[in-house]
Amino acid sequence: MTVYAIIGGTGLTELNGLQLREALSIDTPYGAPSASVLRGDYFGQEVLFLARHGHPHRIPPHQVNYRANLWALKEAGAQAILAMNAVGGIHASMGAGHFCVPHQIVDYTYGRAHSFFEGPDLDHVTHIDFSYPYDESLRQRLINALQTEACRFSAQGVYGCTQGPRLETVAEIVRMERDGCDIVGMTGMPEAVLARELNLPYACLSLVVNPAAGKSAGIITMAEIEAVLAEGIGQARSVLGRVLQAADV
Structure with a gap:
């Protein structure tokens, strides 16, 4: 049975149930992960959170x-990863409360440690293929759920992944829309x-919690975001549970 790891984002700091x-x-060569890795049973399946x-x-x-987070999950026995992300909606169809299972990503971040393949002790340079960043089998499991x-x-x-922690300007969202981005987040x-790089199949379940900058009449407020999260995270838990119940043997 595949051991799934769930990475919880904003609004999903606990996995109720x-x-x-x-x-x-878990100590890693890259420092401490964000939190302890929780091992338990969720919808009748072993899961890491x-x-x-x-x-x-x-x-x-x-x-x-x-790097520490992914390394710790691998060390704990994860064989596939389901990531939860709260995002802003750029495309007209991506309204608040809408879910998206991304198939592509554009990286606008900087200064983050982006690879395990770096440092003075490397024997050779390693390039990995990243043409299709999300595992298609996992994507289909999320879609079915x-x-x-x-x-x-x-x-x-x-x-579209931005640096954060600030939200984007209207001009930045216009640029991202021209680039073909449908949603915007900070953790993808x-x-x-x-x-x-760790050979862990990975897919992302994105919950749109607000319209991106310039996509609504007013400014973005945390109260509105939290209201969408309160409802959407419950649905997300059910979706993740469906994926686990349909897990392969």
Whole structure:
């Protein structure tokens, strides 16, 4: 049975319903992960859970130790990763409360540790193929689960990853829309590429919590974002549970 790891983003710092077996404090060559890796049973399946921003939610997206997080999950026995991300909607179809299962990503981040293949001790330079950043089998599992749960969702989309922690300007969103981005978030990279370097199949379930800058009449408020999260995270948990229940043997 595949051991899935769930990486929880904003609004998902706890996995309600997880029957905890143990909390693992794992030392990595890259420092400490954001939180302990929780091992337990969820919807009848063994699962690992890690809060990307820590618990409580305290680590901003540009300071998440992505390398330590992915390394710790691999060390704990993860064989595939389901990542949860709160995002802004750029495309007209990506309204608040809408889910998206991205198929592509554009990286606008800088200064983050983007690879395990670096440093003075390397024997040779390593290039990995990243043409298709998300595992298609996992994407289809998420899509099937969203259909079963009757959620509003898009089966594909381009995720634009920005540096944060500030939200984007209107001009930046205009640029990203020209680049083909459908949603905007701050945590999709380098998480996806680090999973690829560790040979961990990876897919992302994105919940649109607000219209991107310039896509609504007013400014973006945290109260509005939190209201969408309150409803959407419950749906996301059900979707993730569906994926686990349909897990392969």
